Amino acid sequence: xxxxxxxxxxxxxxxxxxxxxxxxxxxxxxxxxxxxxxxxxxxxxxxxxxxxxxxxxxxxxxxxxxxxxxxxxxxxxxxxxxxxxxxxxxxxxxxxxxxxxxxxxxxxxxxxxxxxxxxxxxxxxxxxxxxxxxxxxxxxxxxxxxxxxxxxxxxxxxxxxxxxxxxxxxxxxxxxxxxxxxxxxxxxxxxxxxxxxxxxxxxxxxxxxxxxxxxxxxxxxxxxxxxxxxxxxxxxxxxxxxxxxxxxxxxxxxxxxxxxxxxxxxxxxxxxxxxxxxxxxxxxxxxxxxxxxxxxxxxxxxxxxxxxxxxxxxxxxxxxxxxxxxxxxxxxxxxxxxxxxxxxxxxxxxxxxxxxxxxxxxxxxxxxxxxxxxxxxxxxxxxxxxxxxxxxxxxxxxxxxxxxxxxxxxxxxxxx
Ligand SMILES: C[S@@+](CC[C@H](N)C(=O)[O-])C[C@H]1O[C@@H](n2cnc3c(N)ncnc32)[C@H](O)[C@@H]1O
Numbered sequence: 502x503x504x505x506x507x508x509x510x511x512x513x514x515x516x517x518x519x520x521x522x523x524x525x526x527x528x529x530x531x532x533x534x535x536x537x538x539x540x541x542x543x544x545x546x547x548x549x550x551x552x553x554x555x556x557x558x559x560x561x562x563x564x565x566x567x568x569x570x571x572x573x574x575x576x577x578x579x580x581x582x583x584x585x586x587x588x589x590x591x592x593x594x595x596x597x598x599x600x601x602x603x604x605x606x607x608x609x610x611x612x613x614x615x616x617x618x619x620x621x622x623x624x625x626x627x628x629x630x631x632x633x634x635x636x637x638x639x640x641x642x643x644x645x646x647x648x649x650x651x652x653x654x655x656x657x658x659x660x661x662x663x664x665x666x667x668x669x670x671x672x673x674x675x676x677x678x679x680x681x682x683x684x685x686x687x688x689x690x691x692x693x694x695x696x697x698x699x700x701x702x703x704x705x706x707x708x709x710x711x712x713x714x715x716x717x718x719x720x721x722x723x724x725x726x727x728x729x730x731x732x733x734x735x736x737x738x739x740x741x742x743x744x745x746x747x748x749x750x751x752x753x754x755x756x757x758x759x760x761x762x763x764x765x766x767x768x769x770x771x772x773x774x775x776x777x778x779x780x781x782x783x784x785x786x787x788x789x790x791x792x793x794x795x796x797x798x799x800x801x802x803x804x805x806x807x808x809x810x811x812x813x814x815x816x817x818x819x820x821x822x823x824x825x826x827x828x829x830x831x832x833x834x835x836x837x838x839x840x841x842x843x844x845x846x847x848x849x850x851x852x853x854x855x856x857x858x859x860x861x862x863x864x865x866x867x868x869x870x871x872x873x874x875x876x877x878x879x880x881x882x883x884x885x886x887x888x889x890x891x892x893x894x895x896x897x898x899x900x901x902x903x904x905x906x907x908x909x910x911x912x913x914x915x916x917x
Contacts, residue, residue, distance in 0.1 A: 511602040513538055513546035514584050515577075518553055521812045523575050528554070528812050552591030553583045554811040555659050556633035560586050563628075567621040570614060578615050581606045585619055590630050596623045632656040639804070639814045646855055647895055654897035655807065662696045663808040664903040667710040668718050668740065670747035670772060674709055685902060688722075688881050690744075691715055693903055708772040713740035716805070716894045716905040719884065720798055720849035721745050723877050723912045728794035728845065733776070734783050734836055735798050737761030739768045742776050745796070752776040753792075755783055783835055794845045797836040799829045801850040801857045805894070805907025817854070826856045833865050837872060843917030846872065849910040853895070858909025862891060865913075872913040 513535045520531035532547050553560065560583045564572065572579040585603040588594035600619055607615050634640065635655060644652050669675035669690045678684060682703065684692035692710070699705060699712055721744035724731060729751055736742045736754035738761055745752045746769070754776045756762050762780050769776060779786065802817040802825050803810065833848055840846045848865075850857045866872060874890040883899050886892055891911035898905050 505601050505605055507542075507545070507598065507602050508605055509538055510542040510545040511549065511584065511606060513542065514549040514553075515580060515606055517546060517550040518580055518584060519577075521550070521554065522580075522815060525816055527816075528810065548592060549584055549588055551662075551811065553587035554815070555591065555661075556587065556630045557583065557815075558634040558636060559630050560590075562634075563622055564618060567618045567625075568614065572614075576610075578607055578610050581610075581615055582618055586622065586627065589623065590627045599623070631660050633660055635659065635807075636814050639817070643853065647853075651895050651897055654895075654900055658808050658896055658900065658904050659811055663714075664693050664695055665697060665699070665702075666713055666715045666718070667692045667694065667702075668713045668744060669710045670743070670774070671709075678704065678709070687715055687883070687899070687902065688718070691718065706771075711740060711743055711768060711772060713744075714806075714809075714906040715899075716908040717741075717851060718744060719880065719892065719894075719908065720796060720847050720910050721748070722880060723845075723847045723910065724748075724750065724794045724796060725845055728792075730790070730792045730794075732788065732792040732795045732836075732839055733798075734795060734832065735800060736776075736778075737765040739765035739776075741796060741798055743768060743772055743774050746774040746776050747772070750794075753779060753788075755779045755781055755786060757782040783832055788839045791839055791841040792844060793841055794847070795836045795840050796847045796849075797832055798849045799832050799857075799861075801825050801829065801852040802854055803851050804853045805851040807853075808904065808906065822852075822854050822856050825852070825854075826861060829857055829861045830864060833861060834868075837865070837869060837913075837915070840915045841917075842915055844915055845875070846913045846915065847910065848913065849908060851906055851908055853907040855909075858893065858911075859889070859891070862911045862913070871916050873916070875912045875914045877910075877912055 516535055517531040520526045521528055564582050581603050585599045589599050640652050672689045675690045675692050679686040679692045684694045686692050704710055721741040731745050731750040731752050733742050733752050733754040737756035742752055742754045759780050762778055802822050803813045804817045807814050837846055876886045876890040884892055894905050894908040
């Protein structure tokens with residue numbers, strides 16, 4: 502049988518989507534286990550599976566509208582259809598290529614059914630999907646926590662890749678870069694550029710900047726400028742370590758993952774920055790000194806990163822969130838012990854779940870009378886501290902200029 506052009510990329514996309522939805526992998530992990538593919542096919546496979554994840558509930562509703570047969574959610578036929586429709590709606594692939602690369606993937610399955618559903622939907626024409634639904638459990642949770650307008654904004658933002666945020670070691674350099682390349686600078690040392698291949702952007706090789714969502718750069722901005730020794734807990738791959746090191750702090754960066762610390766080491770080498778690196782579980786490691794400031798950017802469900810990683814919404818089941826909250830409570834307790842009297846503890850998570858943010862800090866403060874919240878002023882004009890004194894970034898903030906990842910950040914100060 503003659504081979505169909507582009508089939509390899511679609512087969513890989515099928516493998517990736519299956520690994521994400523049935524085995525709970527991240528798309529990064531799923532894509533790195535696919536080998537022996539040309540780089541352009543590999544990139545196409547990631548793009549196709551990513552587009553499917555951005556609009557899965559809408560694609561499923563379309564599929565169900567074109568057949569009376571209930572295709573199980575984890576069936577190969579449904580996964581093939583999702584990928585085929587995602588190409589049409591997200592990448593503008595022509596109908597004939599969509600069909601020709603979908604049917605061979607169903608081998609042994611209901612080929613006629615898949616052909617029929619695709620034919621019906623392509624003839625009908627796909628509706629625009631500019632604000633696709635989020636998974637229903639996430640919509641219910643966020644609607645009750647944050648309200649309908651936030652869900653609506655999240656729907657609009659999940660439909661496309663967000664712009665890239667670059668953090669610079671030096672603000673003068675950031676402003677010059679913004680001017681030279683028509684970037685948008687929304688804060689000191691920050692430039693926003695359209696989504697692109699990172700290594701191809703000017704200045705990458707010279708290590709002038711690193712990629713970091715603007716929201717993710719806020720926690721390190723809350724470390725007092727005069728804090729000399731700073732402990733960066735859960736530090737890899739090191740966006741915040743680089744901010745701190747380039748800000749003149751002496752940084753000790755701790756992370757339990759050797760491979761992620763390896764990336765942190767590479768990042769420091771590329772940007773010509775320095776920090777002391779420690780590979781250790783923060784729950785077992787013991788600091789031999791106290792620090793002027795501690796930054797704890799805790800592991801979490803990462804639901805705030807859904808614009809770049811739409812699969813987080815499928816991984817963040819209630820148990821994952823509850824387990825995360827338990828770990829965060831233990832980590833914040835450890836981190837607090839290493840803060841000098843009068844020093845600051847900044848706690849952050851890229852999560853849109855109050856269990857991992859507000860509730861962790863509330864519970865910590867109720868246990869520890871030594872710490873109090875210190876409301877951050879003058880951080881920027883787009884970040885307004887909540888009435889509780891912490892920062893909660895929801896979908897919708899700066900949406901007209903490209904949006905921000907969801908984040909929770911609190912600065913606590915130890916009585917001196
Ligand atoms: C949200 S990421 C950190 C991102 C990082 N702060 C940055 O700005 O690039 C969480 C990190 O926590 C690390 N981690 C998870 N559990 C840990 C533990 N018990 N002790 C130390 N690090 C841990 C993970 O390996 C991961 O790198």
